[in-house]
Amino acid sequence: MDEKIQLQRLERILEISRELTSTVSLEPLLHKIVQVAAKLTGGEEASILLLNRAGDLRFQAASGDPAGQLRDIPVPVDDSIAGAVLLSGESAIISDTLSEPRHYKVVGQRIGLETYSLLAVPLQIKDRRIGVLEVINKQGGGQFSQEDVETLTTLAAQAAVAIENARLVGDLRRAYEQLGELDKLKSDFIAIASHELRTPLSLILLYAAMIREQIGDAEGQQLDAVLRAAMRLRHIIETMLNLRYLETGQMELVLERFDLRAEVRDACEEYEAIAGSSGLVLAADLPGKEVNILADREKVRVVLDNLISNAVKFTPSGGQVQISLACQSDSVEIAVADTGIGIPLEELNYIFDRFYQVEDHMTRRHGGMGLGLSIVKGVVELHGGRVSVESVPDRGSRFMVLLPLSVSGEQAAMSAVGQQAVS
Numbered sequence: 001m002d003e004k005i006q007l008q009r010l011e012r013i014l015e016i017s018r019e020l021t022s023t024v025s026l027e028p029l030l031h032k033i034v035q036v037a038a039k040l041t042g043g044e045e046a047s048i049l050l051l052n053r054a055g056d057l058r059f060q061a062a063s064g065d066p067a068g069q070l071r072d073i074p075v076p077v078d079d080s081i082a083g084a085v086l087l088s089g090e091s092a093i094i095s096d097t098l099s100e101p102r103h104y105k106v107v108g109q110r111i112g113l114e115t116y117s118l119l120a121v122p123l124q125i126k127d128r129r130i131g132v133l134e135v136i137n138k139q140g141g142g143q144f145s146q147e148d149v150e151t152l153t154t155l156a157a158q159a160a161v162a163i164e165n166a167r168l169v170g171d172l173r174r175a176y177e178q179l180g181e182l183d184k185l186k187s188d189f190i191a192i193a194s195h196e197l198r199t200p201l202s203l204i205l206l207y208a209a210m211i212r213e214q215i216g217d218a219e220g221q222q223l224d225a226v227l228r229a230a231m232r233l234r235h236i237i238e239t240m241l242n243l244r245y246l247e248t249g250q251m252e253l254v255l256e257r258f259d260l261r262a263e264v265r266d267a268c269e270e271y272e273a274i275a276g277s278s279g280l281v282l283a284a285d286l287p288g289k290e291v292n293i294l295a296d297r298e299k300v301r302v303v304l305d306n307l308i309s310n311a312v313k314f315t316p317s318g319g320q321v322q323i324s325l326a327c328q329s330d331s332v333e334i335a336v337a338d339t340g341i342g343i344p345l346e347e348l349n350y351i352f353d354r355f356y357q358v359e360d361h362m363t364r365r366h367g368g369m370g371l372g373l374s375i376v377k378g379v380v381e382l383h384g385g386r387v388s389v390e391s392v393p394d395r396g397s398r399f400m401v402l403l404p405l406s407v408s409g410e411q412a413a414m415s416a417v418g419q420q421a422v423s
Helices: 005-020 026-041 079-086 105-112 146-214 218-245 260-277 296-312 372-381 410-416
Strands: 044-050 057-063 092-094 118-125 128-138 256-259 281-285 291-295 322-328 331-338 387-392 394-403
Touching: 005 026, 005 146, 026 044, 026 057, 044 118, 044 146, 057 079, 057 128, 057 296, 079 092, 079 118, 105 256, 105 331, 118 146, 128 146, 146 218, 218 372, 256 260, 260 281, 260 291, 260 296, 260 322, 260 331, 291 296, 296 322, 296 331, 296 372, 296 394, 372 387, 372 394
Parallel strands: 281 322
Antiparallel strands: 044 057, 044 128, 092 118, 118 128, 256 291, 322 331, 331 394, 387 394
């Protein structure tokens, strides 16, 4: 081959290589490969056959098959030229296919294309062969040369890598789409189940409270257990709904100015009885004056309830839980510290993930769905704040929430249109 022509071929292959690596959609990639293969080798047509799970070869692209008829024709590995190339890993030049017993004539008969000569090389990724690249009928009635073999082999090496990459990208895209569908199903289920449970649960709470007022103390203690169980179920339902609103970006901030110090005090008073019955000391270290903050009061209370509830739950009898407020120039820090069981260092990066629990779900001693801290993180970030944690196993944990004293107009607008969700 003329050195100038060979150089032009190599330059074209290098150029094509860059194009192939930039194409991640499989179909356009395959059609580009066959077009280039035919042009570089002077063949009338070119095709790509890939090995499928059934163990036979299937045409995935062919320059002379715009209708896609070849896709329906399986090519046996054991009784075809392409199969022999795939199994051996060696290229093949067939000068006269009419006298070649391995030539699979079914293909030409089905689509009405006569094959006189053929050049085939394997598509190989390291030691794994994934298919075959073929060129048929040298233009002008000539024969395929060794230079054509080298050209097509070089192109096939680049093409095999590009095909595998495109396949992986396609698999990832499909997996991502399936995850999205599953996530939507999960979110829809939570919404439907939560809304369907709220109505009967509200009736249970209403009638249980009415009956409690009409009966004596002995029977009332039993009914109190029913009320506590119903209240816990309501908390679970509200937790699931809050999570869904955060995930879908539907949680809106209803801003109002209020005294955060008073809100913390109220939350502490609500959990005092629970802490006392568990043998814990619940203390609050609050500023001497009001801490006015512009935020969503109900959602800030959700943050407080979850943090205090967790601290009480994971602190054994005789321990202490302390809530404190510390004002800064344009923000306020809420800290909830306990002397509980603590969190292993390797777990700290995961505790704000949805459904994550430090304890094994089969052996754990503490209840909960593993959603509270995820909701805390989402609500705090929705306000433009951040949450962090410090912990030492068997010595306790300290959760810090930093909230701006005033939510910016941009953050409020984003939450109102549902564009900001929990990360």
